Amino acid sequence: MRIVQITDCHLLADPRGRSRKGFPLRQLETVIGRARQLRPDILLCTGDIAEDETPVAYRYASDAFTRLGCPWFWIPGNHDQPELMEEIHPFHDELDLGEWRMLLLDSRVSGQPGGCLGKAQLQRLAEQLEADERPTLIALHHPPVEIGSVWMDAIGLEDRDALWQTLAPYPQVRAMIFGHVHQAFAARTTSLPEETLGDVASDDAPDRLEGASLLPVYGSPSTSDQFLPRSHEFAVDEAARPGFRVIDLKGDDFTTWVERVDL
Numbered sequence: 001m002r003i004v005q006i007t008d009c010h011l012l013a014d015p016r017g018r019s020r021k022g023f024p025l026r027q028l029e030t031v032i033g034r035a036r037q038l039r040p041d042i043l044l045c046t047g048d049i050a051e052d053e054t055p056v057a058y059r060y061a062s063d064a065f066t067r068l069g070c071p072w073f074w075i076p077g078n079h080d081q082p083e084l085m086e087e088i089h090p091f092h093d094e095l096d097l098g099e100w101r102m103l104l105l106d107s108r109v110s111g112q113p114g115g116c117l118g119k120a121q122l123q124r125l126a127e128q129l130e131a132d133e134r135p136t137l138i139a140l141h142h143p144p145v146e147i148g149s150v151w152m153d154a155i156g157l158e159d160r161d162a163l164w165q166t167l168a169p170y171p172q173v174r175a176m177i178f179g180h181v182h183q184a185f186a187a188r189t190t191s192l193p194e195e196t197l198g199d200v201a202s203d204d205a206p207d208r209l210e211g212a213s214l215l216p217v218y219g220s221p222s223t224s225d226q227f228l229p230r231s232h233e234f235a236v237d238e239a240a241r242p243g244f245r246v247i248d249l250k251g252d253d254f255t256t257w258v259e260r261v262d263l
Helices: 024-037 055-066 082-088 119-131 160-167
Strands: 002-006 042-045 072-074 094-097 100-104 136-140 173-178 185-189 207-209 215-219 243-250 253-260
Touching: 002 024, 024 055, 024 243, 042 055, 055 072, 055 082, 100 119, 119 160, 173 243, 173 253
Parallel strands: 002 042, 042 072, 100 136, 136 173, 173 215
Antiparallel strands: 002 243, 094 100, 185 215, 207 253, 243 253
């Protein structure tokens, strides 16, 4: 089972519209072209699909995702309008991946750059994990750990401690993936985010995790602009290329890596 994660497309109604450093639709189409060569079974977009919150931007995304030729799913980010998204393609909170499954969380807070899951959603997550012991991936938009960038950590997941406390009794959770950070990131945690081990990683090579006691968490490059790792203030990484994450599920194990594209 091969999953492709793309994120933070920031599309505009103008198909030739420019972001800070590039052209979001052209970059997304280049990423999709490379992802298609890898023959994914599932595509997941982890939020911030549209920059200008227009219906046409979501249609561009839908058209691009459909060209992959596999089932695709999305969750909203802080820049998104869920109502517009759902008019084009339904939301799911759980994906059956055979031996595995994926749980999709909505961390968007209307009008806020930071995220929060809330008590009701965390209760639902505990119920889902209690009901099924299959190996599980969790996906959300906002990072569930600090990533080492002062400005980004200030707009991360507000209730991340509550998330980790919810996950603590459930060893079937094997990894979390997220968007929002516009950079490759890899860390391994125990039960609370302050115990995070590891730093921002280039993550351009496979990372195999077999029976690890620490839970790995992964951020993915954006298909649009990249953010400079470990920056105190907002900064674009002009040297980094757009990309996406690949996750291969094999038995109880998985392999993940980041693919970059040339424009």
